Amino acid sequence: MTAPAHRVRRLEPAALAGVMSRDIVLFGRYWKATTFSSVVQPTIYLLAFGLGFGSLVSHVEHVRYVEYVGTGVVATAVLFSSAFPGMFNTFIRWKFQRTYDAMLAAPVDVEELITAEVLWISVRAGVYGVAPLIVAMAFGLSPSPGMLLVPFVGFVTGIGFASFGVLVAAIAKTIDNFNYVTSAVLTPLFLVAGTFFPITTLPQGVRYVAEANPLYHCVALVRDCSLGNLSAGDLSHAGVLILFAVLMWRIAVWQMEQKLID
Amino acid sequence: MPALRFGTATLLGAHGSCQSPRAASPGAAGSTSQTLSYTRAMAAAETHAISLRGVVKRFGPVTAVDGLDLEVPAGTCFGLLGPNGAGKSTTMRMLTGQARADAGEIRVLGHLLPGGSKQARIEMGVVPQLDNLDVELTTRQTLAVFARIYRVPGRERRDAVDRALQIANLTNRAETKVSELSGGMRRRLLIARGLIHAPRLVLLDEPTVGLDPQVRQELWGLIDRLRASGVTVLMSTHYIEEAERLADTVAVMSHGRIVALGKPEQVVRAEAGEQALEVYGPPDHLESVVRDAAEAGWRTRRSGPAVVIMRAELLDGKAPDGVRRPANLEDAFVMLTGEEIE
Ligand SMILES: Nc1ncnc2c1ncn2[C@@H]1O[C@H](COP(=O)(O)OP(=O)(O)OP(=O)(O)O)[C@@H](O)[C@H]1O
Numbered sequence: 001m002t003a004p005a006h007r008v009r010r011l012e013p014a015a016l017a018g019v020m021s022r023d024i025v026l027f028g029r030y031w032k033a034t035t036f037s038s039v040v041q042p043t044i045y046l047l048a049f050g051l052g053f054g055s056l057v058s059h060v061e062h063v064r065y066v067e068y069v070g071t072g073v074v075a076t077a078v079l080f081s082s083a084f085p086g087m088f089n090t091f092i093r094w095k096f097q098r099t100y101d102a103m104l105a106a107p108v109d110v111e112e113l114i115t116a117e118v119l120w121i122s123v124r125a126g127v128y129g130v131a132p133l134i135v136a137m138a139f140g141l142s143p144s145p146g147m148l149l150v151p152f153v154g155f156v157t158g159i160g161f162a163s164f165g166v167l168v169a170a171i172a173k174t175i176d177n178f179n180y181v182t183s184a185v186l187t188p189l190f191l192v193a194g195t196f197f198p199i200t201t202l203p204q205g206v207r208y209v210a211e212a213n214p215l216y217h218c219v220a221l222v223r224d225c226s227l228g229n230l231s232a233g234d235l236s237h238a239g240v241l242i243l244f245a246v247l248m249w250r251i252a253v254w255q256m257e258q259k260l261i262d
Numbered sequence: 263m264p265a266l267r268f269g270t271a272t273l274l275g276a277h278g279s280c281q282s283p284r285a286a287s288p289g290a291a292g293s294t295s296q297t298l299s300y301t302r303a304m305a306a307a308e309t310h311a312i313s314l315r316g317v318v319k320r321f322g323p324v325t326a327v328d329g330l331d332l333e334v335p336a337g338t339c340f341g342l343l344g345p346n347g348a349g350k351s352t353t354m355r356m357l358t359g360q361a362r363a364d365a366g367e368i369r370v371l372g373h374l375l376p377g378g379s380k381q382a383r384i385e386m387g388v389v390p391q392l393d394n395l396d397v398e399l400t401t402r403q404t405l406a407v408f409a410r411i412y413r414v415p416g417r418e419r420r421d422a423v424d425r426a427l428q429i430a431n432l433t434n435r436a437e438t439k440v441s442e443l444s445g446g447m448r449r450r451l452l453i454a455r456g457l458i459h460a461p462r463l464v465l466l467d468e469p470t471v472g473l474d475p476q477v478r479q480e481l482w483g484l485i486d487r488l489r490a491s492g493v494t495v496l497m498s499t500h501y502i503e504e505a506e507r508l509a510d511t512v513a514v515m516s517h518g519r520i521v522a523l524g525k526p527e528q529v530v531r532a533e534a535g536e537q538a539l540e541v542y543g544p545p546d547h548l549e550s551v552v553r554d555a556a557e558a559g560w561r562t563r564r565s566g567p568a569v570v571i572m573r574a575e576l577l578d579g580k581a582p583d584g585v586r587r588p589a590n591l592e593d594a595f596v597m598l599t600g601e602e603i604e
């Protein structure tokens with residue numbers, strides 16, 4: 001009973017599956033609430049902006065305003081369903097429930113723990129990111145094959161923002177500090193992403209900021225997929241999102257390793 | 263009285279997931295002599311389930327573990343005693359890789375840490391000092407999640423969960439949410455969770471804190487059975503009685519080092535002699551007893567309402583009136599660390 005049955009490696013599927021099995025069990029309990037809010041929220045946006053604002057503005061960038069907002073709000077849904085769980089779940093499970101402490105005493109490394117959590121959040125974000133499109137269809141958006149790519153765009157964007165959330169949780173001293181991030185980072189990102197109005201209307205300086213915003217690239221890519229406007233230019237949007245995802249993931253893992261291992 | 267049994271269920275049943283089907287690699291068939299020497303080297307490493315050499319762990323200005331040398335023979339129950347802050351939990355956390363040693367060498371089940379930490383964790387179970395159960399899950403879900411995390415193969419998982427429920431005597435609470443369990447039940451679940459994968463090594467950090475006396479007895483029975491089935495147990499405790507009753511070897515820890523080591527009775531003999539004399543009486547009488555003892559060079563300690571004079575077997579006729587009793591581990595412990603414990 002001595003020789004190891006197999007060499008253990010980094011990022012083992014068994015460890016990822018173990019951590020995710022907990023998320024899946026919990027999801028069985030709260031999926032109704034999640035589904036409800038992910039349908040109601042885009043409905044409200046579409047009612048408020050699409051119909052309210054849309055009566056003033058009929059077309060933006062040659063697209064009916066309802067379609068413009070309906071596709072843009074996908075990114076909003078992805079942002080909020082990845083950054084917030086990244087921040088709050090991580091902090092609560094680490095500091096309050098001490099779940100991570102229990103898992104790290106088992107054969108799970110910090111890298112596996114964080115990766116599994118981020119993967120789960122971003123799969124969910126990718127799936128629920130489609131909800132606004134479905135709602136928008138009720139408002140007249142026509143289905144198109146390119147929409148099948150949208151969950152993947154949501155997934156990659158979700159990795160970036162979920163990891164960003166984990167990073168915030170790693171650094172924040174208390175859960176109240178999340179307010180700084182929500183108001184000073186997430187809200188501006190959400191507003192200057194080309195969701196409700198084109199960033200070309202912004203002053204040049206702010207426009208640079210908007211172009212550095214990963215969410216802007218998510219909005220642009222989702223819109224091009226959904227409205228059948230895919231072109232070579234979308235490769236750069238995809239590139240930015242992938243880069244953002246990988247970068248944030250590595251930084252989040254590295255920071256949590258510092259914090260979770262004494 | 264059928265209730266309150268820490269399962270008479272077989273602890274180490276069918277799913278021997280860690281009795282590793284060894285060396286299934288195709289290359290292993292190659293050279294017999296090489297395989298032999300490999301086996302012999304592993305066997306040598308295996309005589310100690312845990313070995314620490316010169317291990318140091320600092321937290322800023324605090325040196326929690328200060329050059330610790332410790333060897334836990336495989337298949338034994340090892341008791342770690344020590345006052346608050348002695349470094350017991352820190353030592354346990356280094357064994358699970360949750361704290362990194364600043365210096366020294368740590369081996370667990372033959373795996374050198376930190377590199378071999380995950381492999382070691384596959385083969386060991388941990389019961390932490392602080393409850394870290396998942397309050398959002400039910401009892402059964404907790405065990406099922408950890409069966410997966412501990413890599414119990416799919417078809418054996420259900421049995422493993424059922425067996426763990428039996429061990430913790432929580433079968434009829436399987437569907438209860440953890441947040442609705444009583445304190446003792448949570449403690450039992452915490453222990454069952456650490457045994458879900460039939461580990462070869464179990465770390466128990468103060469396992470019986472908060473258990474009522476009867477459940478504590480049941481847990482002692484469980485630890486006894488674990489050891490009888492060949493599992494190595496490293497247990498930290500404040501309860502002297504627990505260490506005396508269960509441990510093959512005890513180590514007394516103080517300020518991050520081992521200050522005494524041996525079979526419980528050896529440690530008692532060496533540190534506290536054969537007998538202790540307990541003197542009772544009003545406070546001024548006890549004060550004069552302490553004063554006289556100091557003059558005569560006898561060591562004393564307070565124990566509740568009494569003054570205890572150590573090594574009473576060496577006292578001649580001058581000893582005050584009192585009750586003689588055999589020296590115990592608590593006497594030894596207080597002599598060593600200068601601190602009273604529960
Ligand atoms: N994460 C940490 N950060 C800073 N100091 C720590 C940390 N963990 C432990 N310590 C310090 O290390 C020392 C040893 O603590 P440890 O928890 O190992 O003691 P212990 O023997 O388990 O005590 P107890 O019987 O009270 O559980 C203490 O001084 C403690 O304050």
Ligand SMILES: [Mg+2]
Pocket residue numbers: 350351352391467
């Ligand atoms: Mg402790």
